Amino acid sequence: MSMATLTIDELKSQARRLRDAMAGSGTPVTHSAALELVAKSHGLRDWNTLSALAARSDNAEIAPVAVGAVVTGEYLGQRFQGRVLSLTRLSQSSYYEITLHFDEPVDVVTFDSFSAFRQRVNATIDGKGVSPRHTSNGRPHLVLDL
Numbered sequence: 407m408s409m410a411t412l413t414i415d416e417l418k419s420q421a422r423r424l425r426d427a428m429a430g431s432g433t434p435v436t437h438s439a440a441l442e443l444v445a446k447s448h449g450l451r452d453w454n455t456l457s458a459l460a461a462r463s464d465n466a467e468i469a470p471v472a473v474g475a476v477v478t479g480e481y482l483g484q485r486f487q488g489r490v491l492s493l494t495r496l497s498q499s500s501y502y503e504i505t506l507h508f509d510e511p512v513d514v515v516t517f518d519s520f521s522a523f524r525q526r527v528n529a530t531i532d533g534k535g536v537s538p539r540h541t542s543n544g545r546p547h548l549v550l551d552l
Contacts, residue, residue, distance in 0.1 A: 417444055420444045469493055470502070479549050481506075484513065486510070492505040500533050501531065502532075505526065506529070
């Protein structure tokens, strides 16, 4: 079942079933806690985000990350952890322009005798968090761990 087909009533019903199942196994939870757990099970931050998504009447694609999120991944073959500073959908395409600030600068040069560190980068990603641009060895410039 995709998010486009889930209604708020169906999501609340999922939360009621979850609450009943947990109470039956000796771990009672409140209804609000069950709503939060349902949101997490759909891969979203919280119930407010999930209910807003379910209330949408369009089938627009959901952004792969949110501004302010802490993300990990690879940039030019180097592992990183950082924060999303901005995310903008590129017109009607399924691509996004993303700006990341790495916790620690990443050396983007593979030569031993030369270094070039980057801490803030801009890139284009698709809905899966992967850059459509590739290095000469065929690896995407940016891959987010989603």
